[in-house]
Amino acid sequence: AYHSIGELPEAVDLAVVAVPAEAVLDVAEHAVKAGTKGLLVVSSGFAEAGPEGVERQEKLLEIVRAHGLRLIGPNCLGVINTDPEVHLNASLAPELPPAGRVGFFSHSAALGLVILEFAAERGLGFSTFVSARNRADVSGNDLLQFWEEDPHTDMALLYLETFGNPRRFTRIARRFAHRKPILAVKGARSTAAQSVTQIEARQTFGGTALVDALFRQTGVIRAETLDEMFDIAVVLAHQPLPRGNRVAIVSNSRGVATLFADASEANGLELAGPGIIDLGAMTNADQYERAVRESLEHDDVDALLVSFACVGSCTGEPVVDAIRRGVDAAEESTGVPKPVLLCLMGAAGAVATEPPPESGASPQRIFPSFLFPESAPRALAKVVGYARFRQKKPGTVRWFEDVDAASARELLKALLETREPGEDDLVWAGDDAARSILACFKVAVEEAARDTGAKPPGALEVGIHSDRHFGPLIEIRCEGRPPLVRITPLTDLDIAEVVRNVECAKDPAIEELLARLSQAIEELPWLAAMDSWLVPGEEDGAKLHGIRIGLRPYTGRLTAPATQPGGQHAGS
Template identity: 40%
Template sequence: MEAQYPAHWEADVVLSDGGTAHVRPIRPADADRLRSFYSRLSEESIYFRFFGPRPRLSDREVTRFTNVDYVDRVALIATIGTEMVAVIRYDRIEDGEAEVAFLVEDAHQGRGVASVLLEHLAETARENGITRFVADVLPANQKMMAVLKQAGYTARSRFADGVVRMTLDLTPTETSQAVTASREHRAEARSIERLLTPGSVAVVGAGRDPGGVGQTVLRNLLAADFAGPVYPVHRQARAVAGVRAYPSVTAIDGEVDLAVLAVPADGVIEVVKECAEKGVRGLIVVSSGFGETGPQGRARQDELVRIARAYGLRVVGPNCLGIANTDPAVRLNATLAATIPGRGRVGFFSQSGALGTALLQRVAERGMGISSFVSAGNRADVSGNDLLQYWEEDPDTDVILLYLESLGNPRKFARLARRISRRKPVVAVKSGGTTQGVPIGHAASVLGLPDTALSALFEQAGVIRVDDLIQQFDVAQLLAHQPLPAGPRVGLVSNSDALALLAVDACARADLDPRPPVNLGPHAGAAEFGQALASLLPEVDAAVAIYMPPIPGRAGEVAAELLRVSREGGKPVLATFEGRLGMLPELRVGADVPGHGSIPSYAAPEEAVRALAHVVRYARWRERSAGAPVEFDGVDGTAAHALVERLLGTDTAVAAATGAPDAVVADAGAPGALVADAVADADADAEAEAEAPGAVGAVPQHAERVPSEAEVAELLACYGLTVWPAEVVSSPEQAVDAAERLGWPVVLKAAEPEAAQRAGTVRLGLSGPDGVRDAYADLHRQLGAEAVLAVQRMVPQPAVPTVVRVVEDPGFGAVVSFGLGEVTARLLRDEAYRLAPLTREDAAELVESPRAAPLLFGQYGYPPVAVEALEELLVRVGRLADDLPEVARLDLDPVLVGQSEVVVLGARAVLRHPAWPRPDGGPRRLR
């Protein structure tokens, strides 16, 4: 029987130099490709692989190497274009152990091909129950030993008989995961650097029409005085805009690093192949007619990306505005926008091509500068996550601005943003009104308040989320030019009482701490403003200077004095200066480009305060500890996995081979897993995921299992969590007997979740048989004769009811939510959200975030409760959620928090084999 080809192992990957390759399992049809690959190898590479000379492979060897069973014998190859450039394989030698070997074409050694292949092979091995790799390596083969040692797995080596035997434990470790993330970061950052710093640019489709898209890009490149050669490409024209034109990309007599494609959509694929043949390293596709037009356009878009990646190219677009880099050594304006802001310290990513021109115009009008700009359009390949990787290390970028219409891989975004925000602020505008122009993927998240959840998850990652573009630029000009505030104390210096009062009110609304304003009077000049600001700054964390003279005064002198005092004070200073907006020439440090220490100006003091409030919250987040994973006693993840597999059963399992890789999840998009309208239940969401474009297999409905309360309690026990037992009863006497077994006092309550949501369905403090019988009769009168009731021992009072939930979101992975169980809190959906796993800091923020949280801290007449025990419960639940993607839903309701303990009274779950790996899980791969 022929082995079934595991298509889900295929992946596009970014190599360490920024190029791309395709990783896939080997097939019998690869025989000639293997022979060609082998013929290009050096004698040294062959010797290191086979421990001796071997001029060619025999037909028998080729057959053996290309025919594998994908279980005990597995081989993965890396291809660029149509050629194989590397191969890695394992052969099982005993239970749980396999021998590994790899071979990389000499011309592609040093590009990180072997490292990424090893990551993918380790994942396939774990899927097939292999936990160790062994490799016999010649001592002189230092490259292979380095790849194995630097993978981050626990490694051992011993020397015998002239050979080094290396053993790798394939259990993922913090080190191996950190190595993978670090390599991903360097590779993706390098791929964007190649796009933004080309040595030469070709514009394909640059015609004679002055209003044409291609000629517009060409003229903008020339107007920006791009540092390298620019090549117009047109089939008939000999020259465009006074520059010699070429009939094709391949006809260009110099090297081409970047190609801008402005040809009709149905001609793009042919041009991409020409670019691949020429050796172009990156593409910008400004052409429309792709994913934004429907299924046919989406198929064309997928083909564009497939071919480009196969030949090592990254793609910006299609349907995009283009890219720009203001570095004086590059001077790149490969966009449709004639106006590009000057040099600055802000990196700007816009998913929308239509808005891009207006956004750049607004930035320029404010006098702000940018370091680089990317409009990703349909975001078929290059995304905001790629730009985050680049800007994290870019020495010319201090602030990152994102305009997002969807989140391609939300979990990866959160991981990257949480790391990057510790060093550089990320300011995001997240719209949710449309999916036009973005990849169409999964339907909505199952979370009930998606926008609230998204804001909470942004907050967890340290992202400054603002409501609109005006706010984004308001915040950016403060972050780019002034230091972070140390606290919320705000000083106000003004020559207008009315405007000062508006600023005080704005501070109060924004939870800032305004000090009494210093009112200087309408005729105050430079000396008065300087003295007032100098005396105020030592007592506050930030200051707002309001200068609105009734008649034109000596604005230049006042501005110079504000700048002097601000720089000496070392604290952030903002201004409302004559009602003007942006980085005013009078308030700049530096001549043409506003430098650090320049004072941003706002049209109104309320806008200045609003921007300051965002920055204060961000500074507070940066001061908090990032936290670390918490290890508790009583956690048995192995037992939990075994229990889940037993409950689901192999007959209902959806094998990983039947689902799309996380590349498909990364394309989730309507418009982002947590942003679209919430669906009613998990079944509807699963069905929508099954039908999502690009999914290899569907999620059968029978793959879901709702375990009993006893089974859920057993699962929770694997994580040190106890559910108080409850007994379902069908008569008053059974209720009395149950109470005797459980211990008095008891409660009698509705056992069905739907009935339990109704008010008055619980009878508390029943301390004797007569009380139980009366409560039983009372509840049956209220709920009906068919109502199912349960008896449970009563928790010592007073206690605050809370609700803890887990949702396995298709975009974010495991999300933990927390709220109070009071009726009003439930009705208002007063919940907080965090991504699993949780640190102690995450758990503390979860507890403090709901608006009703003061009830847990001894306010409004409630006694303080065991908050630390509640936080530990949340961390344990987060660990469970992170370990078990099969837990599609988990509801702990209610969780009573008393003065000394936390008690889980109800627990329900939904189990489901995931249709595809979690986003941002497994080895490196592109969306």
């Protein structure tokens, strides 16, 4: 053993620091001098522990940034990498979880370790695990960027309490989700829990329905509970995506088939093809093989639910082998892989089957299996929702070159310097200031003063809000319809969908106005709120009326032009 990192004969890739908080800065300095490339700080006593800790964390970050290192933590539970060439367990987990293709980021250390413990039992394997409590440097967003390109990772699993930098999260997540699934359990949803996690009350117009809409827009699959997270993950990990929501059911128990059917309907799946095949209690493996094959060969069937209730002392193995043969045969004859979910009444997790030795069939197949029948359709329905997201093309962000963002920023900064923030911590400016600023983005604002007029006829309400989790949102309200809320930047497809939905106003000028507004939000992170009426179809194009904007100081970096979801951006 060595007494200090400086004594080591060669530089190390990663230094795990677990000394008392007071000693961490010294150790970090030593590590830097010794040429270490990364720091993992397990010690607590940083930003989570009051003003002194905040200062300590800032100093630690300075050291790291000054030397180009990356830092995980502090106050974190570690990093795991199961790649045989890395084989790293720098965590409090007593042993490596099973290797697999899931990347896992956990905000909560304890829950992260518990999830790792259950993973083996539930048939999940991991490529990487990071628990980065304080996230002073490396965040969930960084992990997503890494996994997006990582050939060892097919899917991201996130246990989050907040999204860190929401602008970055939504941007990265949208792009990621078009390539690989992201499955998130989001804690701290309730008011009570938010006060535990010291998050101020939500300032925006939140609620579960909104959060659902935003998850849908980003393509992130949301698990309601940890249990459901495992259920969905095991389907994503081991089965192909379904083409649609039509299912068939094969069972040897009417009771179980009934529970399958009930839960399918409750979760928005449709029975199709043969519907329910009840093989009866006296069935055999051959009948299973035939029923599975025939169901999957049906053109109308997108996924199959199979149950086998083993009554008395029997084993499910021959039935699983038969199911596998049925799936192999159907895939060969149709060329369409379809997800198959099992309920073996007793085995929760994943069931692996080997091909018959003489066959040249595909190698090991793993079927997700559920303890009770109701969980399978629930998990499948979430996967169907994600498959629908993947079927849509990603869309591009229109990025206008005829704008003058620099002048707009000067105007914003001047306003922030001269005015006092209101009760909501926002500096509000009326239509004159708003007109000058938005003019830089060629967004037209009518001259009329805000309080002179009522809502102009045929106008839409257009607002900007900042959501703590998702970042800036554009909200469009059209009388008599539910409001539409979308995360920015808006892609061409987002805008087309919004305009389709507010049928009261079809107008290409509106599409351009929304695209320019979305760009203004991207380029002006000070712009935190806006209320306005959008009047379409005037001779001189669509205009905003009765506007006010809310500004907030911003000290972060300015993001590069959003070459957004799908990668490409269309100049204009």
